[in-house]
Amino acid sequence: MTDRPFPRDLLRRDAPEAAGNLLGARLIRGRGPSARVGRIVEVEAYAGQEDLASHARFGPTTRNRVMFGSPGLAYVYLVYGMYSCLNVVTGEPGRAGALLVRAVEPLAGVEAMREARLAWLERPRANESDPRGGFGAERISRARRRIESLPESDMAAGPGLVCAAFSIGRGDDSVDLCDPGSDLRLETGPGDDDPAVETGPRVGIGYAPEPWLSRPWRYWLKGGAAVSKPPRSHGGT
DNA sequence: GAACCGATTTCCT
């Protein structure tokens, strides 16, 4: 594997300014032949406390505390009761900021990612004694078949899917992604040429007022097959 | 302590 630790200094600025630095970086889980490696192709920037779309808008809390910490740390939270989302903290300590990793293009360990997606399906449920057991089993079985034939580019094409494919959960909250010794970490890509970056409004923040709602703080690498498809409920025709 | 809701994904009609 390459072995180029991601320079923390590239994250010492407000999230929208650091976004371009994170695009193209490698996200890595594990080491050796079983390592899972992917290229970050889509991110969303969440700025300081003034950004009313950000979890930081209420100030430091138990959940978002790491957003106010050092750049390069992982901020992992649970959305909709089931999906984890991975963020890379940006900015100097004391100033909140983070980049949400929305999509990753698999480069190595794709089958391990597929296994992780399958394992996520069978994740332990809190209410196991729920009477609707049979229904859930059939639904899971159909989802399993779908994942078994899923194209590589769709393996981590969405924030919840990135975490499922890389086995990321709340246990990874506050992990230092710039530390080469971390099991979950970042590395720089190979001397990437000047990549073409496109931008657009952030997804899933309908609760936010203007101007935050329309800030073009979603960034993706042009032509990336793994770029996430925004949920229909949020936009597309 | 209870009500409300989300930085999502998937399936159904």
Add this chain to the structure above:
DNA sequence: GGAAATCGGTTCT
């Protein structure tokens, strides 16, 4: 186009 799944945080009583 509509809604379910599923639960910890945040906010209110």
